[in-house]
Amino acid sequence: MTTNAGPFAGTSRLTARRREVELDALAAAPSVDLLVIGGGVTGAGVALDAAARGLRVALVEARDLAFGTSRWSSKLVHGGLRYLASGRIGVARESAVERGVLMTRTAPHLVRSLPQLVPLLPGLLRPGQASLVRAGFLAGDALRLSAGTPGALLPRMRRIDAARARQLVPAVRAEGLAGALVAHDGQLVDDARLVVALARTAAQYGATVLTRVRAEEVTGTSARLVDGLTGQSLVLTAGAVVNATGVWAGEVDPSIRLRPSRGTHLLVDAAALGHPVAALTVPVPGSTSRFVFALPQQLGRVAIGLTDEDAPGPIPDEPRPTEAELDFLLDTVNAALTTALTRADVRGAYAGLRPLIDTGGGSTADISRQHAVLESPSGVITVVGGKLTTYRRMAEDAVDTAVRLRGLPARACWTARLPLVGAPGHRDSRPAPAGGVPASLVARHGGAAREVLAAGGAEPIAEGIDVTRAEIVYAVTHEGALDTSDVLHRRTRIGLVAQDADRARAGVEEIVAQCRTR
Numbered sequence: 366m367t368t369n370a371g372p373f374a375g376t377s378r379l380t381a382r383r384r385e386v387e388l389d390a391l392a393a394a395p396s397v398d399l400l401v402i403g404g405g406v407t408g409a410g411v412a413l414d415a416a417a418r419g420l421r422v423a424l425v426e427a428r429d430l431a432f433g434t435s436r437w438s439s440k441l442v443h444g445g446l447r448y449l450a451s452g453r454i455g456v457a458r459e460s461a462v463e464r465g466v467l468m469t470r471t472a473p474h475l476v477r478s479l480p481q482l483v484p485l486l487p488g489l490l491r492p493g494q495a496s497l498v499r500a501g502f503l504a505g506d507a508l509r510l511s512a513g514t515p516g517a518l519l520p521r522m523r524r525i526d527a528a529r530a531r532q533l534v535p536a537v538r539a540e541g542l543a544g545a546l547v548a549h550d551g552q553l554v555d556d557a558r559l560v561v562a563l564a565r566t567a568a569q570y571g572a573t574v575l576t577r578v579r580a581e582e583v584t585g586t587s588a589r590l591v592d593g594l595t596g597q598s599l600v601l602t603a604g605a606v607v608n609a610t611g612v613w614a615g616e617v618d619p620s621i622r623l624r625p626s627r628g629t630h631l632l633v634d635a636a637a638l639g640h641p642v643a644a645l646t647v648p649v650p651g652s653t654s655r656f657v658f659a660l661p662q663q664l665g666r667v668a669i670g671l672t673d674e675d676a677p678g679p680i681p682d683e684p685r686p687t688e689a690e691l692d693f694l695l696d697t698v699n700a701a702l703t704t705a706l707t708r709a710d711v712r713g714a715y716a717g718l719r720p721l722i723d724t725g726g727g728s729t730a731d732i733s734r735q736h737a738v739l740e741s742p743s744g745v746i747t748v749v750g751g752k753l754t755t756y757r758r759m760a761e762d763a764v765d766t767a768v769r770l771r772g773l774p775a776r777a778c779w780t781a782r783l784p785l786v787g788a789p790g791h792r793d794s795r796p797a798p799a800g801g802v803p804a805s806l807v808a809r810h811g812g813a814a815r816e817v818l819a820a821g822g823a824e825p826i827a828e829g830i831d832v833t834r835a836e837i838v839y840a841v842t843h844e845g846a847l848d849t850s851d852v853l854h855r856r857t858r859i860g861l862v863a864q865d866a867d868r869a870r871a872g873v874e875e876i877v878a879q880c881r882t883r
C-alpha cells in the first residue's frame with residue numbers, strides 16, 4: 366500500500382512529530398519522484414493520486430492544509446448545471462461524474478444530498494424564468510442519469526406546493542407563494558475536511574505531507590523548501606514538480622497568468638430562517654443565470670452567497686468581503702423572505718478567490734471553470750482553475766502529464782475507486798457506535814467517529830458550540846493541526862464566527878498544549 370518504509374508506513378496520522386521526522390528524512394535524502402506545491406484540495410488530490418500510483422511524493426504547504434480558497438467555497442458538490450446553461454457540456458458532465466464518485470465511493474461520509482428550492486413567487490422570477498429553471502433542472506436530471514448516479518441518492522426534480530415549500534424553508538415569503546421547484550445536488554459538511562481527508566489518505570499511501578513549508582526558487586526538477594517553524598531550508602530534487610497553489614500559482618511560476626475573482630458569503634443563524642432543511646435559491650435581478658443561495662450549514666448556521674467580483678492586485682492571505690457585497694447578498698435574499706434579514710443578523714462573513722485562468726476581457730462570471738494543466742518553459746507543471754468538485758480529475762490529469770513528460774514509474778490512476786479516510790470501505794473505517802455519539806461528529810468523521818471519540822470526551826468545547834473536545838484532541842493527534850489557529854479555522858470551522866472562536870479559544874489552547882507532544 367505504501368511507498369514509505371519509515372516509522373509512519375501505512376498510517377494516516379499526521380502529527381507535529383511526523384512532520385519533524387519526515388522533514389529530517391528529506392534533508393538526509395533530498396529526492397522524490399514528484400514534488401507537489403500547495404495543500405489545498407488540488408494539491409492534496411495530486412499527492413494522493415501520485416502516491417496511490419506508487420510514486421515517491423512530497424507535498425509542501427506554506428501555511429496549513431486548506432489555508433487558501435479550498436476553505437472558502439460554497440461547499441457544493443456540483444452536478445454542473447450552471448455550465449450546462451452556458452453550453453459547456455463537457456465541463457458539466459465532468460462535474461456530474463465527479464459528484465457521483467464523491468457521493469458513492471470516495472467520500473460519501475462527507476457529502477450529503479441537499480434539496481435546492483426555487484420559490485415560485487410573484488416578482489421574483491421574470492416571465493418565462495420558471496420554465497427556464499424547470500428545463501435546467503430536467504437537464505440536470507439527465508446529466509445525473511448519464512453519470513450513473515442513482516436517483517435514490519439525488520432524487521429527480523419536482524414541483525412542490527406552498528405548504529411543503531414552507532416546511533423545507535420556513536422563512537420563505539408566504540404571500541403569493543405558488544409552490545416551488547426542487548432539485549438535488551451534493552453538499553460537503555465542510556470543504557476543509559475534504560482536504561484533510563485527502564492529505565491523510567495520501568500520507569497513508571506514503572506521501573510526505575508537510576505544512577508550514579514554503580517552496581521557493583521552483584524549477585521543473587527542484588525547489589528550495591523553507592521550514593516556516595525553524596527557518597531552515599533544503600533543496601529537494603524531483604522527477605517532476607506540480608504547482609497546485611491556486612490563486613498563488615503565478616507567484617510560484619511567473620509564466621502563469623490568472624484573473625482572481627472574489628466570492629463572498631455571509632453567515633446567519635439557522636434560527637433566523639426558521640431552521641431550513643433545503644437551500645433557498647433566489648434569482649439575481651436582471652440575470653437569467655445567476656442566483657443567490659441560502660445554504661444550511663453545520664454548527665447551526667446558514668451561509669448566504671455568493672458574489673463574483675474581479676479581484677486584481679496582490680493576493681491577500683485572507684481576502685475580505687466588501688460592504689457592497691454584503692448589501693447585495695442581503696438585498697437579493699430578502700426578496701424571497703417573509704421577514705427581511707438585516708446587518709444585525711449577520712454573524713460572520715468570508716470571501717475566497719477563484720483561481721480563474723486569464724482569458725482577456727469580459728466578466729469573471731463568464732470565465733470558464735474548466736481546469737488546465739500547463740507546462741511552463743521552466744518545466745514546472747501547473748494545475749489550475751477547475752473547482753472543488755472536480756479535484757480528482759484535475760489530479761489525475763496533472764499526474765498523467767507529469768508521468769508522460771518525465772517518464773515517471775507510475776501505475777494507472779485508480780483514485781475513482783479509492784475511499785478516503787472515514788469513508789465506508791476505507792480499511793480503518795468502523796460503523797459509528799450506537800448512541801452517545803453526536804450526529805454532527807459522525808457527519809464530520811464518518812467511519813472514524815469511533816476513533817475520534819476514543820481520543821477525548823463527547824462534551825462540547827464550549828457551551829452551545831457543536832464540536833466535541835474529542836475532535837480538538839484528534840485534530841492535533843491525527844489531523845496535523847500544529848496550533849490553535851489550525852484547529853479553530855481549518856480542522857473545525859468554529860472560527861467562521863469570531864464570537865464563537867473567542868469562546869472556544871481557551872479550551873482549544875489547553876488541549877493543543879497537552880496534545881502537541883503525542
Ligand SMILES: Cc1cc2nc3c(=O)[nH]c(=O)nc-3n(C[C@H](O)[C@H](O)[C@H](O)COP(=O)(O)OP(=O)(O)OC[C@H]3O[C@@H](n4cnc5c(N)ncnc54)[C@H](O)[C@@H]3O)c2cc1C
Binds near residue numbers: 439580
Ligand atoms: C467563493 C467560492 C465558492 C466556491 N464554491 C465552490 C463550490 O461550491 N463547489 C466547488 O466545486 N467549487 C467551488 N469553488 C471553487 C473551489 O473552491 C476552488 O476551485 C478550489 O478550492 C481551489 O483549490 P486549490 O487547491 O487549487 O487552491 P487553494 O485551496 O487556494 O490551495 C492553494 C494552496 O497553496 C498554498 N501555497 C501557495 N504558495 C505556496 C508556496 N510557495 N509553497 C507552498 N504552498 C503554497 C496556499 O497556502 C494554499 O493553501 C468556489 C470558489 C470560491 C472562491
